[in-house]
Each structure stands twice: as structure tokens, then as C-alpha cells.
Amino acid sequence: MAGRDMKNFYIGIAVLAVVGAGAIWMVRTDSQGAGPELVDPLPVTGESFPGYILGSDSAPVQITEFADFQCPACGQFAVLTAPDIKQRLVASGQVRFVFKDFPLDMHRNSVPAHLAAACADEQGQFWTMHDQIFFRQRDWAEVRRPERTFHGYARDLGLDLRQYDECMDSRRYAGRLARSRQDGAQLGVASTPTLIIGNLRVTGAIPYDSLTVLVNRAAAAAR
Amino acid sequence: MISVTLALVGFFVSLYLWLWKIGFLGALACGTGSCEAVQLSRHAMLFGQPVALYGVVGYIGLFGIGFLGLQGKWANRHAPTVWLTALSGVGVGFTAYLTYLEAFVIHAWCRWCLVSAAIIAAIFVTSLLGWRRHSGER
Numbered sequence: 001m002a003g004r005d006m007k008n009f010y011i012g013i014a015v016l017a018v019v020g021a022g023a024i025w026m027v028r029t030d031s032q033g034a035g036p037e038l039v040d041p042l043p044v045t046g047e048s049f050p051g052y053i054l055g056s057d058s059a060p061v062q063i064t065e066f067a068d069f070q071c072p073a074c075g076q077f078a079v080l081t082a083p084d085i086k087q088r089l090v091a092s093g094q095v096r097f098v099f100k101d102f103p104l105d106m107h108r109n110s111v112p113a114h115l116a117a118a119c120a121d122e123q124g125q126f127w128t129m130h131d132q133i134f135f136r137q138r139d140w141a142e143v144r145r146p147e148r149t150f151h152g153y154a155r156d157l158g159l160d161l162r163q164y165d166e167c168m169d170s171r172r173y174a175g176r177l178a179r180s181r182q183d184g185a186q187l188g189v190a191s192t193p194t195l196i197i198g199n200l201r202v203t204g205a206i207p208y209d210s211l212t213v214l215v216n217r218a219a220a221a222a223r
Numbered sequence: 224m225i226s227v228t229l230a231l232v233g234f235f236v237s238l239y240l241w242l243w244k245i246g247f248l249g250a251l252a253c254g255t256g257s258c259e260a261v262q263l264s265r266h267a268m269l270f271g272q273p274v275a276l277y278g279v280v281g282y283i284g285l286f287g288i289g290f291l292g293l294q295g296k297w298a299n300r301h302a303p304t305v306w307l308t309a310l311s312g313v314g315v316g317f318t319a320y321l322t323y324l325e326a327f328v329i330h331a332w333c334r335w336c337l338v339s340a341a342i343i344a345a346i347f348v349t350s351l352l353g354w355r356r357h358s359g360e361r
Binding site (some may be wrong): 006013017020021023024027070138 | 232252312
């Protein structure tokens, strides 16, 4: 092969390597700046369904999470960040945490999951069901009949299964899910998880450290 | 040359998926695909390591063999083409299995995985043609 052809080839390979490495570096840089940088000030308006609430009404900052139970990033947030929020911020009275349904059309098992959580809420077990659903997301996200899996969770939690089954069969909270989604859309929610911290909105499964920065900012604004 | 170039592209695709899997990158750019569903499924791990890591290693191997085959004393030898065909053949088989999982088990498609599947298939076909050409010259 001609030396000139080889030289051009090596140059092409080197350019390709630089472009590839540069692209990954840019993605890395963008994701590093995806915490506070993506926060978009937004007034929080009234909502038809208050959501599932943890914490005191007098907490200075409210975090509202719009989430989809089948969304992997929401699962990551529930496993990695939410426990710290509950134990450090909610328990200390700094934050009131609200979970709002935002089932996405792209996730076929999401609506049954949200309905299961709503039916568990009838018996005061929303948060335990919430944790079961998120912590074991991989067990049901791919199955064809997720209702069976959720029924097992309901049994494990000691729910009254007759009431739970009647609730699931009636799908009586389907309308509430739809309204909750509309509420989210009005607040600019387009993906999950989306957090509204005070009057700030941020998307993605942000780590706890980034979240506390926003909580502190919201607390300062509320004073 | 084609195989080496494709291997380098495949390397970056696998590297991207692997870096995301180990938490080095933030959101996974996937358009309307379901990359996260695939990457977070239990099938995205093999023998305790992310599947994408095997892709990274495989493409490095393909790049190395292909690059070696272009160097002076190796350029006219048959061996690099055989190794390239064999390794990419294994890659095609492995990728076919992963694609089957996406279609029938996970029920979600990862666009980057499909790009990688197309790349490894192209490397295999290119290598096979090179092998036949080498065999014809002998």
C-alpha cells in the first residue's frame, strides 16, 4: 500500500480518535454541570391532587417529585437519594417531601405500578409500597403481567388483599394519575424524575449533595 | 483499513455505554430509544462486569489486530485477517444474543447497542471478504 495512503489513513484515525475522545469529554462535562445549572426558576401553582406527603406542613422548603415508577432514573433516585432526603431533611423538619405520579406512555407497566401504590395508600401503605416498587423495579419492569408482582408486594406488606384487589380491578385512581400528569405538564415537567424545590425546578436523578444546595437556596429565598 | 476504522468507532460507542454504566457520565443520550431500560436490566451485566466493557475490550482487540495487519511485515500475511474474522465472528454471535434479549426478553431497544451490532457485523463481513481475497491470492 502506498506510503501516502497510509499516512492519510493514520491522520484519519488520529482525527477520529480525537473527535471520539472529545465527544465523550463534552458529554462528561455537560453531565457534571447538570445539577444547579439546569435549575429553572418557576412559580409553583395550585394543584388538584396534593400528592403523597412526607413531613411537616411547617417545613420551610417543599420538594415535589414528579416520577414514573418504571423510569430507571427515578428508581436510581429512590434508591440512592430519597432515603437521605427522608432521614436527614424530612426527619429534621427542614423539608416536606411530596411524591406526584407522572407515568410516562413509553413505560407499559408504569400505570399498574402507580395504581398499586394508590391502592396501597388506601390502607396507609403508600410509602412502603413505593419502596417495594422502586427497590425491586427490575423484577417487574419487564414482565407481561406486573399486577401479579404487585399483588405479591401487597401480600408481603400485609394489606387487606380483598380491598386491594377490588381497588386494582376498579382502576379508580386512573383519572387521578392523568390529572397528576396534567399538573406536572403545567409546571413544565417533561421528563422524570423532575423535582420542584421551592420555586426551582430541576430534572434528573440529582445526587444528594446537589439537592441540598438547591434546598439551601430555596430556604434562603423563603426567609 | 475499513475494519480498523469501524473498530475505533465501535470502541467509542462501547466506551460511552461503559462509562455511563459505571456512573462516569450523566444522562444517556438515546433519542426515543430505551437505552436506560436495556442498560439497567440484569442482562447488561455478565460475570459481574458490564456487557459494554466486553465491547470495549473486544473493539480494542479488533483495532489492534487490524492495525497490526496493516504494518509492513504483517501486511502480506494471512494470520491477522483470520484472527480478525474469528474475533469479529465471536462478536457477531454475542451481539446476536444481546439483540435477541432486547427483542424478546427486555422488550426495549438501545440504539447505541444497535449501532454497535451494525459495526461488528460490518467488521465481520469486511474481514470475511479480506480472508477470501487472501485465500484467492495464495
